[in-house]
Amino acid sequence: MKDICKSFHGIHANKDINLYVRSGEILGLLGENGAGKTTLMNILYGLYQPDSGRIEINGSPICISNPVESITHGIGMVHQHFMLIQNHSVLENIALGYKDTPFFFPKKKLRNRVEEFSKQFDFKMDLDQRVWQLSAGEQQRIEIIKALLNGADLLILDEPTSVLTPLEIKELISILRQMKAEGHMVIFISHKLDEIMDICDRVTVLQKGRVVGHADTADTSKKALARMMVGRDVVFNIDREKLEPGKKVLSVQEIHVTGDKGMPAVKGVSFELFENEIFGIAGVAGNGQRELAEAITGIRKIDSGSVHMNGKDITNKSPRHIYDNGVSHVPEERIRFGIAPGLFLYDNAILKQHHLKKFSKRYFLKYSQVKNHAKTIISDFKVATHSINNQIRNLSGGNIQKLILGREISEQPQLLVASHPTYGLDVGATQFLREHLLALRKQGSSVLLFSEDLEEIFELCDRVAVIFAGEFMGILKSDDERLADIGLMMAGSKGF
Amino acid sequence: MIKITTSDRYDISPLRSLMTNIFSLVAGLCVIGIIFLIAGVNPLYAISQIFLGSFGSLYGIKETMTKAIPLILIGAGLTLAFRAKFWNIGAEGQLLMGAIFSTWTGLTLGDQLPSYLIVPLMFFSGFMGGALWGIIPAILKIKYSINEVISTLMLNYICAEFLTMLIVGPWKGNTRFGFPGTDNLPGAAILGVIPGSRIHYATLILSLICAVILCVVIYRTRFGYEARVVGENPDAGKYAGINFLRTSLILMAISGGLAGFAGVGEIAGIHHYLGYPASVSSGYGFTAIIVAWLAKLNPLYAIVSGLFFAGILVGGDAIQISLGLPAATVEIVNGTLLIFLIMGEYFLNNKISVHISTKSKG
């Protein structure tokens, strides 16, 4: 790819990018969230058009205006968020993506071909299962099969390990090594230094839309790459002072919660939370964290078991009632659940708090109070916007998240349920947020932190539980050495 | 080569919004002109007749204001419902229910009570009727996930048949010479009009007051806030602890109730008896949808928007007589204008840029 430039909304997503891949090679594409990696690969795959620059295969320039053309050129992509139709079966999804699917009776005719193919790579798969019933690793394998079936020489993987358990990651690596041995090319997008060093032969580093360096992984180090990625030495310097836990705040007993598809998502989880502590729940996304958080905050029904807050039963009470009892929530899908996009910033600043006395009197909202509150949040949490009269959807994702966090924290909750709060935030915002969580802890509140980022868990939490398939694999203090096996626990073996 | 790109427009000023609307309407009128041309009618003549008929004479203005009353009432109510993305297509039925309830009140109590008591009672009962008809689809939607477009529509038909059933059966008046319809309302129950016109001023004032009150409700009350959040993002509403059932019930009660007011106005102010559905409402419930949309879902703007579409209705009547076109012609005008309004929104929300470049891209 030569001199690729691409802008969205006047912001350069990619500027003057040059990179190349050789056959039999795994190239890592490294960069922070928002550095432009996905945009660049989407250009290669034909989803976007570059504003300028060109793509060459074996020296001859080609034009890719849509995914069909890129597939014809032998390029396949496995996206970070799987491009699968959840309600359809595996076979139907493959039929959708395969370029030579027959017109009549596609499923019948494709079945044998797919089964043969899977045997070649040793994928075991039930072709008639609905995609939503499969694990993340299995879904990813469908994506890989689709790409290979179409004859991909170059396979692009966008943050492939973000939804996999450690075991599944190992399986993926062996698949990639097999492909490399067969002469395929792989572009491996990631922001995780360990993986890049482990898997890739060469690395191209992007920062804020530009290439800041190329390296051979054999000749470089994590620290050097990190410096290239961020532009400065990245050392998370957070002091977590040891605090004695106070009195019991939250008590969860044997709760069972059903997921969206009618299957049990949380199966008998119990734990307690105390003041002055951050309790972390580690685990790969999709193991019941979302349902657990929703159950505690009142958005989802608890089938059996109970939840008590300061001794009061809050099981299955309304979200507002639970909020009034001191439980705040930063949801997992922030944009989807946390804001009303078309409303103004100051409207969104009180989304959960609008019924409180300080913002409303009888039936009317006290707009002067609301606006002041919005201004406070914006300055305290450094939300970048030119006015509170802006429609909130015009803000960048990171700033929206800062507003939501500010909104929830500013009410000094007794318990803050934070679901993946730093996901998608840049380094500065992440640091800022973690400091705020620790500050909350110091003030006597407690935090229930759901996170996939093990570094974050170890840095912030006093105690850690690992969730797998809706159950806790173990609850350990942060200085317990058994935590070294956290990877095993995340993959399903019980910690103790 | 020529490349056309679109990008989101963030800075939408009210002026641009207004200009876009005006431009859409003008474009719509041009297309309507073409349709007239194809149908063998002189478009310029027809369109000018429409506007002259409604705004060009004192009589026309008075008629326009008369027809604007129900449009403003219902339109304002719909701005609230639509903001919460509750697609109330049932205003026709709600209007008729209001007419039915208020007629009953008027006929039963009108002889015994003085005007200043019976009229408010009629408006109250009319509101109740419309609100009742509005609450049913709200319950069906929230508790039973039944699409409100279908439920409100079905209720329209059901109510129309119900009304017909009443006026050919139990409510058939003795003074109708055998034709279906109730007796005339007693004198005390009839609304006064501005002399020389059919404008029943009580309802007119009521409509303006309601528009203002609704404006306050939408922008300044907690309920209005919750309704707006629900419309913007139901997921966020759930997260924020908003009670969907309560919010939907209230907003549909208001929307239906306002349509009920319109029904009272039509009966007590214009016809003075209850007749066939088609005679009570000339599609006000549907026209009000466009009124609300043109008003950009702001109840105050619905006043202007209501007058505009009332003008179109009156003009439509005018050209029916002068050009012999059927009443349905008005629907063509309404539909076309609405389509152009929607299309105009696209140009409002997106910046279109055209690049003409000489070098080709690889």
Next chain:
Amino acid sequence: MEEIIISTLQRTMIAGTPLLLATTGEIICERSGILNLGVEGVMAVGAVVAFMVTMTTGLPWLGVLAAVAAGMTLSVIHAVAAITLQANQVVSGLALTMLGLGLSGMLGKPYVGKPLTLKMNDVAIPYLSDLPYIGKILFFQSPFFYLAIFLALGAWFLLERTRLGIQIRSTGENPKATETQGVNVFLIRYLCVITGGGFSALAGAHLSTSYSKSWIEGMTAGRGWIAIALTIFALWNPGRAIWAAFLFGGIFVVQYLMQPLGISPNFLSMLPYIATLVILLLISLKDPKRLNAPAMLSAPYNRGER
């Protein structure tokens, strides 16, 4: 007694035909993710065009073709608004209905009250129509009846057993994912909306050239709206739509059966609309999840969205 049953069933088949046609069309449209509330208007236009062309040319089949063409053309408006301009699909569909009803009223005025002399004659299928009972009910019907069933089965086959069907259904479930698989989502949606419009117009053509052989304003009588409800009732499956449409046809016909019993005709007229609500209620009570539409129904899709 026997005669009454046979005649009732015959009329049920006739009454259900336009419902089946319109419902099948709307199913195809909604399966691709676009909600089209303009069915009533397009049906009216189809009815008036079929009538006009048949009356002037004397060729009923030409009338039908013209009606389908008109319906498709009209639907393009909604397609452009909903797909390219990403407008609110509810309002756009309503506008289409207003426009369609208005156009049909205006165009049809000169034809009110004039009966068709040439009409769509019933066709008897040889041998099968001689079967006792069902022969007369099922095999001696208007050609629209056979067409409706054929098209419904065809639609089922298309959606479930062809590649295009997988593409259509995927577009309705997840247009973004479908696009990345190289499918032109816009094109598929346009095709589905326009096809749906053609079907609705076909239903209208049946009404004016086969069912009643005359034109009157308002002859669609809400059938378009019922078709939209039937789409949900049939759970977006054209095969089920066959049962659903004829069930409702039966309800329309039952009105006339019950009249001699002294029940108010207005109450009977209400029946189809009440039945719609009741049946939706029953489905919801039995299994609320089954009322789930194609996942991205009526959500606009912007190709460039990040």
